Amino acid sequence: MNGLLILPIALPLLTATLALIFRNYSSIQRWIGVAGMVAILMSVAALFRDVYVDGIQVLQLGNWEAPFGITLVGDMLSMLMLGISAIMGLIIAVYSIYDIDKEREQFGYYPLLHILLMGVNGSFLTGDIFNMYVWFEVLLVASFILLALGNSKNQLQGALKYVIINLFSSLIFLFGVAMLYSITGSLNMADLALRLPEVENVGLVTTVAMIFLIAFGIKAAIFPLFFWLPASYHTPPVAISAIFGGLLTKVGVYALIRTFTLLFTQDVGYTHTILLWIAGFTMVTGVLGAASHYEFRKILSFHIVSQIGYMIMGLAFNTKLGLMGAIFYVLHNILAKSNLFLISGIAQRLTGTFELKQMGGLYKHYPFLAVLFLISAFALAGFPPLSGFWAKLSLVKAGLSIEAYVITAVAILVGLLTLFSMTKIWMSAFWGPVPEKGVPDHFGKMPLFGPGNLYIMVLPVMAIAGLIILIGLVAQPLLEVCLIAAEQLLNPSVYIEAVLGAQ
Amino acid sequence: MKIFLFNIILAMIWMAVTATFSFGNLLIGMIIGYFVLLVVGSTIDQSGYTRKVWKAAILIIFFLKELFVSSVRVAKDVLRPGFRMESGVVAIPLDVTSDFEIMLLANMISLTPGTLSLEVSEDRKELFIHAMYIDEGVDHVRESIKNGLEQYIMEVTR
């Protein structure tokens, strides 16, 4: 029993409640926001230590032993996801201080942000499938309103699609949970992992697996379920797009990884082949979508989709190396992608637009910003010695090691296309000449550091860029923990034993 | 004072519905009742209900009888083929004045023979009802209500 496990869920709720009560005092809210994020980060760090040292940690809530109560489980995968979400939370909280206007703050931006974190962390920690549904709803409802907060036309247009489709997906999820319960009589995932293999009608279990694939697939924005994402993620303020693009879809990926390693391993030949196909199509369609757009954040949104494909591919390989690669890819991608969104925000503040065709001269006037962009962009494209390189390397290695040549080739080519659209941004927004008209008069004059307080936006970006480089240069530790996570995933008995005790 | 009475009444109702008659439960009932009044107390106006309880009893019995009779009559008409009654919207001049009285009258009218309250005039002088049976003429309808329900109500309320 590790009581700390509740903190990543309870702390955000506490912070949100306080922020709600102090909703009319912006500055207090901001401080609460940042402080809360720091607290979460610290609690996660402590947990991480426990898991790293003593293995999987569990907490039986209400002191009802599994499978009767709800269990919180912290294995290495959960820890890594928690860690990244805590880091992103802190980064975004700081970035928001500048990016989020007073009115949004008064209408509950900070409480909502923390509730979002609560939902995300809950999904990462819970060991109960229905409870996961609840956490999905929590993060969904928070994301709904964060997306619409501000009521601009674009936001509402985006939000409507996002909301309707995600509502539908949650209902499918709920139905899947019901099916799972009706064939096993249990909801605790560890217990399910024990009971599912004993179900005679294996085909039905596989069918349920497909239901979950659809439900989580919509959340994770895989082919052909991703349309809502590029339709909406580029509409809200950048801080929100960043945490959406970075974190939210990855919750879906996490759920897929969790369920398809712990629960649905009866018919791997079938399910994981489907996953492999999905992965390929997701990569390609996503990257092609990006190639056909010229709006900074929309390009990034399509790349989210494309890169989900890589993660699914790693999952579909279903080998240590593949899973390790997938997990590493998730972590790296959250950093790089969010950072690109954050940079797009700074660029928009400077040039007044997200339209690449109306941007230019950033390299000339803001070389430092350009460097930050290059780091994130080429990390995303998997260039050495940045974080993305190790993700790509391990996935390619995994693919070749099980002789999945076609998908590996696809992955490699998609990587090249990713590079292509990153350079598209670079060449028009940074290298491109300063457009004649439509440039705000502070362009070129407003410094990154100094009057205008732009630095509040730049510092978080620098922090992430630093992380990207650090992970790239000192990859060993992260790769190791990812490998530990992968090993735990491929050996569910450890997880089951931690939750239910020795069988 | 009235508030306190109402509080006790609420406590009684509480005991009744919880069906546990103990000092503790009465206390809880009082407390809850107190909270209820705290919330809705401002809405209770000056109309006294403690006086003439037995008049109220009479009113209720009368009313229940009327309800039954009217329902039977409606039943007859509903189940008998064809309709040969005459109906319409009739204005009833009011003697009752307080909100409570008007409300009570209107509701009882709605529940009794072939009449249904639709509207109270701005100046609260008139009550507009829809009457199913004005075969004996509009005035008869007015009379029956004024001498019937309104009388009983006034006896209770003043």
Add this chain to the structure above:
Amino acid sequence: MLIMIALIFGVALVTPWLSGLLKEKAGWVLALLPLSSFIYLVSWIPEIATGGTVTQSTVWVSMDYFEVNLAFYLDGLSLMFGLIITGIGTFIVLYGNGYLHDNIYLPRFHCTNLLFMGSMLGVVLADNLISIFVFWELTSFTSYLLIGFNHEQEASRKAALQALLVTGIGGLALLAGMILMGFATGHWEVSTLLNEGDIVRNHLHYLPILLLVLGGAFTKSAQFPFHFWLPSAMAAPTPVSAYLHSATMVKAGVYILARLHPVLGSTEPWLILVGGFGLVTLLMSAWLSISFTDMKQILAYSTVMSLGTMMMLIGLGTGLAMQALVVYIFTHAMYKGALFMVAGAIDHEAGTRDVLKLGGLWSLMPISAVTAIIAALSMAGIPPLYGFIAKELLYESALEVAGWPVLFISVAVIANMAIVAASAIVVIRPFFGKQVKTPHKAHEAPFSMWIGSAVLAVLSMIFGIWPFLVDKNLMVPAASGVWGAPMNFYLSLWHGINLPLILSVVTLAGGILVYWHWDYLRDSIPMRVYQTGFAKFPVKVYENLVNGMLGLAGWQTRVLQNGLISNYLVTILIAALIGIGYTFVSRSGVILNPDFTEIYFYEWALVIAIFTSLGIILAFGHSRLTMVIGAGVVGFNLALIYLIHGAADLAMTQVMVETLTVILVVLVLIHVPQLQATRNLISQSRDAFVAVASGLLMTLLIYTATSTPLDMFISEFYAEASYPLAHGRNIVNVILVDFRALDTMGEVVVMSVAGIAVYALIKMTRTGSAKNRSEKINSGKPGSAKKKSATSGSTPKGKAL
């Protein structure tokens, strides 16, 4: 060596500040960096010359599945390349400093240039396959930045992207090849791989490995048909062209093949692919070179030709070919670097590089002239210059090709004729003849800009006269490195009258002949056609590929991401139907054993009521109120069903929630008008089909899942624990507030957030509406009326939560 490279990178990163400090002196200071590296490498010569090799290894990542060491391996080959990189690099830093002295981006040039230098050193020195790839990619990246140096110009940007994509895809192929090689042998260090050659050659994956590695090498070293990026890359400033595109980076492909020759080489496919492509490339590009008048273009294609030559030699794989290769690499680096620098100097001073617009610069730029002459002679392969030795060796090795020597030698000779002509063009046209008016008033270039070329030219003369200066220390070890076994040979200018010499004379004569008729030849139809075919066409192909990809992308987006949410939903639903339905039917199959006996008539009434209400909802699409009422009735009846099955709390909740929902809908209906327009019949029937199918699927799934009894062990535990342990008699409620309280907590949070959300959605004034007038104008839109009142803010409105 790690320290050396790290140092270069480190300094590179601070150059912007550094050159801010030192102004135009920066170049001179920075030049010390490559110079010191050069000296450091020179200090290894004695050891290497005596057949020794050096390996230094630092663990980067080390775990099962992952063994990546920052390992370095210094032998003759890598040493020679290292010396070229650092040596020429030194001069390039100076040259660039002079060439770009008035360019505001000079600091950025130094930075990226040094970064490139470090990466390039990494490529040639690295021992571990993965780390080779790392540096390889870094060279692609840095060259991207350097080619796009004049980024305001469209052309530069295009060229940069072209180079990046072509070399990028090659790099990825190389990675795959290397990983396969690693899997095949289990070794990731080149130094160890060198002894595993047989394993690789006999491995099942040999051909894929070879092809992938060649993909990397050919793209990087601009072999046909990937040669086109190199001439376009001439958009880069001359120092870059001189350094990357003649002396160093383009040789990376040559290097990797030379390096892996002992592992992959001397097989039938190797000879055919490497030798063949080399041959084609050198023939094609040699004659392309003289179809241009821009000095840099001429030099660029002559470079491609040289690269082709090197490839051919590697392909031949004989000992002699190895000698020729190393000598050729060495001399080419010297004369081509020198010529590029001179071309740059002329461009810089005279303002044009078009040989037709130049003439008689001899008197104005004497030093450059002399330098150019020597370098050109070396390029033409005329004694006593080092280039001559290289060409002799080339001819010798071509003559001893097993199979068809005639083909190889004739191609070599014909190609070299063109090169002789090219050499003549780049020297005689600018410097001799009568002076012509040039954009700038030409004068001699500054010291920083001629010193490099001068030194290189002089060296190629010295080494030509006294080859022994380098052969023992450099050439022999380098050749052995390629050969994979110790070699021994010495070079000399004079071998007596032999076939190669005669061929050289023929070549020279032919070259002069070609030069004589150049002006006519250049504009002749065949030449134009030839140029279009081999210079312009590949670019077209590349562009069409890119545009085709973009077209496909656009089409896909129009089809999939078409903005219609109903289409999105239908797609999702169909995917779900197929995915779930197919799996269900094929893997599990439908199991039906319901028992319809236990149904009372009043339950049938409920069922009928539900279906009737559904009918009402579907039929009254034109009256939302009726639909809502129908939904309400459905809800009530569901509540009854729950109640009948003993779910009192559920029934209670259902009736209340249903009613409140209906009330909410009605509250919204008051404000939102009815939409009359409906879809066409096709999409309606499509929707109907999808709807019915999914409903049916759900029904069958439930029947199948409920066909087996349910294990109620959890509920039984709750029943036993509810009162004794949790002190509650209503088990459902105890589950909600105790057994599964966390669910409830989440549920309540959802609800609370929804409340805040509704508040924000309705009360919050339109953000930014005040900011941009443009949207305020179109007051035709209902939004505007709202906006005004919103921004004005009535009592509760605008007030925050």
Add this chain to the structure above:
Amino acid sequence: MFEIIAGICLILGGFFMFVAAVGILRLPDILMRMHASTKAGTLGIGLILLAVAFTYAEIGIVSRAVATIIFVLMTAPVAAHTIGRAAYYHGIKFWKGTIVDDLKSYYERSRKAGLSSGNHPDPH
């Protein structure tokens, strides 16, 4: 004994429910129909609840049943009043047997007098 009473109450209650239903189906205009639903409906549900009270003659249940009856008696007419008023406002096709409509003239007067605010739409 109680059982008999309860049974009678049940049957009567059900009957009046039925009457109410037939009423809203058969009666010629909306106000007429509402007579049926209000009176018969209220009586019907009241009787059934009474039956419950008689069946379980326990104080708790009886009190609850009675409380419900009282509540229904309080609410049903109010509901009827609001719908009737709304229906009238929405516009009624009176059946042929309708001979007077004082409310019409009243609305006319009040609109002319301009003190229409009370009966004119005003959500606040």
Add this chain to the structure above:
Amino acid sequence: MKSLILQTATRWLIGIMVLFSLFIFFRGHDEPGGGFIGGLMGAAAFTLYAVAFGTEATRKVLRLEPITLIGFGLLSLLISGFIPVVMGDPFLTGKWLFLDWGGSETKLGSPLLFDIGVYLCVVGFIVVVIFSLEEEKLDHGILENRKSKKRKSRSGKNRGYKHGEGK
């Protein structure tokens, strides 16, 4: 829609409704009911009042801002969760305290506090939602529809709106 009858009736009904909601809430742990249903009932009472008298009047009756209600609700959820933690048990473990009033015992416990939190949140939620929608000025809707009508008649393209319901 001002109606004397409705208003007067509401004055009397609201008391009973709130009472019943509390009754449902308190017995929830032992018989059907509980925080959520009770909360719905209470919220229904206040919203009925809002329908009859308008939201401003209801705010006066309610005194507390609904959002604040939600805040306190969440707070009590957290407290009930952390009470056992303070006593060394896992989060959300039920802790009970039994009071005996001459014969009938009343039990207080952290689950009860939890349920109170639920109750508050539900009331806050429904009230805030219904108030927000209630307070929207109706005339926007009307004005806009008229505009769209006019536009329709001007530029003949049909935006396809109709007001009221099919008759």
Add this chain to the structure above:
Amino acid sequence: MEALLPVIAGSIFAAGVYLLLKKGLITTIIGIMLISNSVNLALFSLGRVTRENPPLVANGELIPATPFANPLPQALILTAIVIGFGLLAFVLALAYRSYKELGTVDQDTLLKDPEDTSKAIVNVTNDNRGKINR
């Protein structure tokens, strides 16, 4: 009547899906209402309900009278109902506000995916932001 529940659930689901795909936003929302109702019923039916005693422990008893209705699905459905209710309220408000801003409830006409979203961001030139402690 358990045997009928799957049919009922399926039919409600079908109707809901059909409405979900319709043009009008409100209709879509009513569709969502129905779908969530149907999923709840499905969960109920999958919980193997039969006409049994309610899961209540009678006074003086320690365990409920068997056979009792399976309480777990009930609790789950309750949670789902509440969540669905909250979300539905949100969607309704969203539809309302969207109508106000976009001037239509027709999902086909004015709900195209937005392209340039620069205007969604407020105050390009930044005024008071960043002064953290105000």
Add this chain to the structure above:
Amino acid sequence: MNFFSIAIIVVYVFLSLSLLISLVRMIIGPTPPDRVVALDLIAFVVMGYIATYSISSGHPVYLDVAIALALIAFFGTVAFARYIFLRASQRREDQHV
């Protein structure tokens, strides 16, 4: 098969018929108020069902559901009435403007 159980069957018959008849009225309408009246009556019928079931099943606790329905259904009806009222007045205003 005593009188009481017959009575229960009878009342179920009545209630079922009432439910379906009310639905007919809901279908034919013609005006929204008609449908609201029908819904109001259906709520009553459902209350009747619940009450009867709380007798026939022997579980008086179900009565509470009926109470809840009584409270809330009234509110619902009022809301509908209000909606119709406001719509109607909108229309009138439109005519008068």
